[in-house]
Amino acid sequence: MTFKIFTLLLQAAVSTIGISLVSIAIGFVIAILLSAANLSGKAIYSAPARVFVSFFRGVPLLVQLLLIYTLLPAIGLNVPSIVAAIVGLSLCTAAYQAENLRGGFASVPKGLIEAAEVTGLSPRQTFFRIRVPIALRLTLPALVNEAIMILKSSSLVSVVGIIELTKMAQDLASSTYLPIPIFLSAGLIYLVICSVIALIGRYAERRLARTSI
Amino acid sequence: MLKRHFLKAAVSAALLIGTAFSAHAADDALARIKAAGVMKVGTETAFAPFDFIDAGEHTGLNVDFFAELGKDLGVKIEWVELPWDGVFPALEAGKFDFVAGPATITKARLERFKMTAPIAEATVAILKKAGDTSITKPEDIAGKAVGSGKATSQFAQLQEYSATLPTKVTAREYVSFNDAYADLAAGRIVAVANSLPNIAFVAKQRKGAFEVVTPAFGKKSYFGFIGKKDADSASLVDYVNSEVIKMKKDGRLAKMQEKWFGTTFDTPDEVKEPTF
Amino acid sequence: MIFNPEVIIEKLPELANGLLVTILLWVAGIAGGVVLGFLVATARRFGGFVTNAVLGSIVEVLRGTPFLIQIFLLYYGGPFVGLMLDPIPCGLIGLMVYSAACYSEIFRAGFGAVPAGHVEAAGCLGMTRLQTIRRIQIPEMAVIVLPPAVNLSVILLKESAVLSIITVPELTATVSAIGSQQYAYLEAIFILAVVYWVLVELTDRIGRLAEYRLSRLRFSKA
Numbered sequence: 179m180t181f182k183i184f185t186l187l188l189q190a191a192v193s194t195i196g197i198s199l200v201s202i203a204i205g206f207v208i209a210i211l212l213s214a215a216n217l218s219g220k221a222i223y224s225a226p227a228r229v230f231v232s233f234f235r236g237v238p239l240l241v242q243l244l245l246i247y248t249l250l251p252a253i254g255l256n257v258p259s260i261v262a263a264i265v266g267l268s269l270c271t272a273a274y275q276a277e278n279l280r281g282g283f284a285s286v287p288k289g290l291i292e293a294a295e296v297t298g299l300s301p302r303q304t305f306f307r308i309r310v311p312i313a314l315r316l317t318l319p320a321l322v323n324e325a326i327m328i329l330k331s332s333s334l335v336s337v338v339g340i341i342e343l344t345k346m347a348q349d350l351a352s353s354t355y356l357p358i359p360i361f362l363s364a365g366l367i368y369l370v371i372c373s374v375i376a377l378i379g380r381y382a383e384r385r386l387a388r389t390s391i
Numbered sequence: 392m393l394k395r396h397f398l399k400a401a402v403s404a405a406l407l408i409g410t411a412f413s414a415h416a417a418d419d420a421l422a423r424i425k426a427a428g429v430m431k432v433g434t435e436t437a438f439a440p441f442d443f444i445d446a447g448e449h450t451g452l453n454v455d456f457f458a459e460l461g462k463d464l465g466v467k468i469e470w471v472e473l474p475w476d477g478v479f480p481a482l483e484a485g486k487f488d489f490v491a492g493p494a495t496i497t498k499a500r501l502e503r504f505k506m507t508a509p510i511a512e513a514t515v516a517i518l519k520k521a522g523d524t525s526i527t528k529p530e531d532i533a534g535k536a537v538g539s540g541k542a543t544s545q546f547a548q549l550q551e552y553s554a555t556l557p558t559k560v561t562a563r564e565y566v567s568f569n570d571a572y573a574d575l576a577a578g579r580i581v582a583v584a585n586s587l588p589n590i591a592f593v594a595k596q597r598k599g600a601f602e603v604v605t606p607a608f609g610k611k612s613y614f615g616f617i618g619k620k621d622a623d624s625a626s627l628v629d630y631v632n633s634e635v636i637k638m639k640k641d642g643r644l645a646k647m648q649e650k651w652f653g654t655t656f657d658t659p660d661e662v663k664e665p666t667f
Numbered sequence: 668m669i670f671n672p673e674v675i676i677e678k679l680p681e682l683a684n685g686l687l688v689t690i691l692l693w694v695a696g697i698a699g700g701v702v703l704g705f706l707v708a709t710a711r712r713f714g715g716f717v718t719n720a721v722l723g724s725i726v727e728v729l730r731g732t733p734f735l736i737q738i739f740l741l742y743y744g745g746p747f748v749g750l751m752l753d754p755i756p757c758g759l760i761g762l763m764v765y766s767a768a769c770y771s772e773i774f775r776a777g778f779g780a781v782p783a784g785h786v787e788a789a790g791c792l793g794m795t796r797l798q799t800i801r802r803i804q805i806p807e808m809a810v811i812v813l814p815p816a817v818n819l820s821v822i823l824l825k826e827s828a829v830l831s832i833i834t835v836p837e838l839t840a841t842v843s844a845i846g847s848q849q850y851a852y853l854e855a856i857f858i859l860a861v862v863y864w865v866l867v868e869l870t871d872r873i874g875r876l877a878e879y880r881l882s883r884l885r886f887s888k889a
Contacts, residue, residue: 186447236864238825240839244477244856248484256485259471274818281814319776320815327822330733339473339481344735349444352437352569355576355597358744365736372731476843480852503850542844566832566840570743577746 183350184363190346191367197342198329201264205271205328206321212276213283213313214305227276234273239334242266247338263335271328278320282313315386322379326372343367420488420619421627429467431487432457435475437569440592440651441493441614442472452651453491456510459643460634475567479504482619489631493614495544495586496662505628506615508635509658511588511648515548515609518583518590520575521602526582529608534558538571538580548609548667549584576600586614588652595653610666613658636660674851675858685841686862692758692837693827697820699759700766707767708774709800722771729768735829737765742833758830758837766823773815777808810881817874821867838862 215227234242243266250257257265286309294304314321333344341349347364351357424430434442434453442451449470461468471487482490495513496506517537519526526532533556539546541564553560563580565571571583572593583590587607594601616635618628638644639658648655675682707726711719729737738761745752752760781804789799831840839859846855 182446186444189447232868233864235821236867237860238828238839238863240828241856241859241863244480244852245860248477248480248486248852249856251484251486277818326730333733333735337474337477339471339477339486341472344733346444347736348567348569349436351573352567353439353443353445353596355569355572355593355600357569357573358740358747361736361739361744365732365740368733368736369728369731373727376727376731476847479847479850483852541840542847563834564844565834570832570834573743577743577751579746579751 180359183354183360186350187343187346187360187363187367190341190343191371193340194329194332194342194344195371197260197263197267197335197340198325198332201267201332202271202325202328204264204268205275208268208272209275209279210310212272213279216276216280217283217305217309231273231276234270235277239266239270239331240337242270243334243338259339262338263332263340266338267328267332267335270331271324274324274327275321278317278324279313281320282317283309285316286312318383318386319379322375322382325375325379329371329375330368419622419626420624421630424466424488424627425464428465429469430457430461430464430489431469431471432489432491433471433473433478433481433487434491435478436472437567438475438492438589439596440588442491452510452647453493455647455650456635456638456644457491459638460631463634463637464630479617482617488618488624488627490617493616496613496615496665497544497667498665500617501665503620505618505620505624506662507618507628507632508639508660509613509615509656509662510635510644511614511652512656512658513544513586513588513612513614514607515545515552515584515612516587516590516607517604518572518575518585518593518601519581519604520578521599523581523602526604529604529606530556531604532556532560532582534560535582536561536563536580537582537584538563538565538574539584540564540568540571541566543568544612544667545585545609548612551667552584552608572601584608586612588614588656591652591654612666613662615662670853670857671851672854674845674849674854678845678849681841681845682838682858685836685838688755688836689824689827689838690866692755692762692830692835693824695759696762696827697766697770697823699763700770700823701816703763703767704770705774707771708778711771711775712778713796726768726771729765730772734761734765734826735832737761738829738833754830754833754835757833758827758835762823762827762830765826766819769819769823770816773812773819774808776815777812778804780811781807810878813874813878813881817870817878820874821870824866824870825863 212227212230215223218224243262246257246266247259247262250262290308290312291304294308299307332342335342336345336348343364347360351360354360432453436442436444436449438451440451442449442453444450449472454470457468469487471481473481475492478490478492481487493510493513494500494506496509500506517526517529517532526535529552537549537553537560539549539562546562546564549560549562553562563571563574565574568583568585568589571580571585574580575583582604587603590601590603594603616631618624618631635644638647639660645655707722711722714722738758741750741761742752742754742757745757785803785807786799789803794802827837828839830837831843842855842858846852
């Protein structure tokens with residue numbers, strides 16, 4: 179029985195990892211777009227981007243998920259659970275990643291950008307070939323932190339009907355009435371996943387540092 | 392070119408009429424379920440023995456009941472599992488057709504929703520730690536710390552009962568009953584007030600850890616399934632209701648109760664006046 | 668679903684109470700977390716290999732597991748090892764310890780970012796290690812540490828909603844109970860969204876103001 183419980187927790191951890199990874203990737207793309215909007219210097223782009231970041235950082239993820247899952251149907255958008263979960267997590271992490279990137283973009287040396295312009299790179303080329311790679315390198319530790327945060331926050335997606343690690347632990351605890359060992363095991367699994375993410379992050383940092391500016 | 396445009400218009404017009412007709416043919420919740428061949432049921436899976444996860448499988452009395460109903464109606468049952476807090480907003484948002492739960496049939500709920508005939512008794516009783524000799528009858532909880540579920544009818548009943556005792560109980564509200572059981576084990580509270588079928592199951596699962604104190608202290612109340620009150624759902628609610636009564640008559644419900652509660656309940660066909 | 672503002676007005680006292688509990692626990696939690704986190708970061712930097720390794724593993728465990736699980740184990744598991752805490756103290760301790768682990772990492776990065784030359788220069792001038800920490804490292808770190816520390820505080824505000832599982836009557840628990848009792852889901856979602864959003868915006872504003880003043884201080888001629 180104990181072995182069975184641990185296997186079930188591991189299976190649920192796969193959902194946790196899958197949903198988190200997909201959301202972090204989508205969130206990263208949105209965060210780059212938000213940064214581009216912010217750096218455009220045009221209010222029609224930067225103002226909505228600012229409101230986006232403010233909203234998704236300010237409103238709790240739980241509330242965002244409920245908005246997407248139970249309020250969107252009122253305007254005819256009845257999204258399934260998995261879509262609601264990934265959209266909610268992606269938008270939330272996009273806001274945080276954009277904030278991290280903001281610091282990174284601010285630290286890109288001005289001289290490099292000027293040099294890029296002088297060599298005839300278009301603003302778009304300068305953005306994608308100079309600013310993004312450097313900002314990314316500068317904010318990699320923050321990105322790894324954010325990945326760990328999202329992995330832990332993904333436990334909230336159970337409010338839209340997704341069974342992930344925490345929800346599975348709660349369900350198992352509520353049929354066996356043995357919450358303490360089950361939650362200890364779930365905590366251990368989270369710890370292992372987070373440690374692996376941190377290790378990969380440190381490895382990537384070292385690799386990037388070698389090819390430094 | 393023109394011909395193609397015409398063809399396109401004709402096809403889309405035909406499609407439009409087609410959907411209009413099919414919409415007419417399936418113009419209420421029950422008809423749509425039959426047409427789709429799937430009935431979606433929302434529930435919380437932390438409510439043993441009605442809905443819970445056993446060895447990774449969603450199981451319990453609700454699963455058995457709706458499987459029988461699905462057979463009778465000729466549709467597949469699809470479960471949507473949410474935290475209890477989220478079940479009713481999701482029902483109103485149209486995420487599923489019916490709520491299993493079940494929920495205690497109360498006046499307040501009947502104002503907002505339609506509820507089926509009872510599937511089990513919901514009368515509230517006390518769960519204590521095994522071997523606790525200081526509580527042998529319900530009134531022994533007077534002046535002690537007792538837990539129950541936050542914003543539940545069981546909690547309301549506990550408070551009502553507490554008011555009749557010589558000294559009130561210190562009532563503590565937990566987000567889920569399972570947290571209350573955990574705190575009973577931890578020793579911060581001496582009892583948990585919840586419906587008889589639920590705590591009987593807890594005591595059975597954790598023999599030697601928990602015990603039920605008989606008799607139940609609450610007013611007699613019943614569990615039912617929940618549907619929407621609008622005209623669209625009327626025939627669906629009637630259908631599920633008729634299934635409850637049918638399974639009660641042909642003995643299937645009693646068999647399920649025996650399987651999940653270890654006992655059977657004598658339930659009425661209709662709760663006209665809930666006790667609270 | 669219809670929006671009915673009367674529900675909110677009717678329950679204003681309860682809501683105010685929930686908000687107060689959330690703010691008090693959050694402010695006390697992060698205040699304790701900052702102090703404890705700074706001590707941990709300092710001890711890890713100057714306390715030798717063993718201290719660093721031990722504290723480092725504790726920090727990793729706290730940062731690598733969800734706060735929900737930590738608080739659950741502390742409250743419901745604690746009594747089995749003789750640690751019986753009431754909900755509010757348990758929530759406060761849990762929040763402090765968890766946030767200390769997170770803040771300590773920010774401070775550690777801050778220590779690392781102070782140029783070694785500045786520290787050496789202070790040593791040459793005859794400053795003791797304590798003086799160097801207090802007069803060189805802390806002021807220089809402050810500018811670097813502030814933005815991520817504000818960001819973390821915002822995250823912790825929202826994490827504090829987890830305390831509802833140990834029966835702390837904080838804002839999220841209060842609002843969702845009202846929501847389900849009154850079937851006022853829309854109103855509940857609305858209140859939670861607005862209140863947390865306002866609190867986060869306020870925190871950000873204060874953070875930016877502090878950042879601005881600090882950076883002026885740092886580069887001023889005096």
